[in-house]
Amino acid sequence: MMNNGFERLCSGIEGVDSLIEGGFPYPSVILVAGPAGTGKTTFTQQFLFEGAENDEVGLYITTLSEPPKWVMHYMSNFKHLNKEHIGKKVLFRDIGNLVRNATAEELLDYIDEEVAGTMAQRVVIDPITVAKVFLGEAYRPFLFDLVNRLKNWRAVSILTGEVSVTETYPSEVAYAVDGVILLTYQEADGSRRKYIEVLKMRGTDHRTGKLSFAITKNNGIVVLSGNF
Ligand SMILES: Nc1ncnc2c1ncn2[C@@H]1O[C@H](COP(=O)(O)OP(=O)(O)O)[C@@H](O)[C@H]1O
């Protein structure tokens, strides 16, 4: 889709595309950050399955050493995600071991080969922040190399960032990427409300401010119209 000179790839999330001029700039690398349980993984799955509906290949790379079987198990609970795409248009890779044992260069080479081999237009690394502990000093240069390589493949990539409740976003990642989307919670009247906010989106006249969202079994993440 052409829009203001940029090709864009729709997010697959009701209410997100309208915040960012129709979709993510293509190619680009986007950070989706937030504390545990805010919906980062759900966000990335909707993004990949939306692509699959449009016949695009999506590559989901987990750093958690979670058997892909479990990721798929939880994902298949969402009614709108078509399970037929699993293993065909939505591919899973587990780099848990690699992240713990490999050098930054080896990690980059592996990701490069997988993106090239699968010809994925949509790539997810969930969560990227795990690499910080294992790469130490090499983490920042790794992030810059990763973003550059992913963009060379002409894909839209989402890196997720797990943060503690006292931290808003992982600044090292936010600095390297083209777009930042924050997912947060807020206590209100004894319940926890979830909010989504586009913090940065290069080349895009995006909406600012927090909007509330819900996670539903039928539609996954749904952005609500008000900021209540
Ligand atoms: N099938 C579902 N129906 C409704 N809500 C769900 C469903 N699956 C997950 N959720 C909600 O999403 C939350 C977890 O989202 P997830 O994407 O795993 O978060 P994160 O990756 O940020 O830790 C759950 O705690 C729950 O509130």
Ligand SMILES: [Mg+2]
């Ligand atoms: Mg997650």
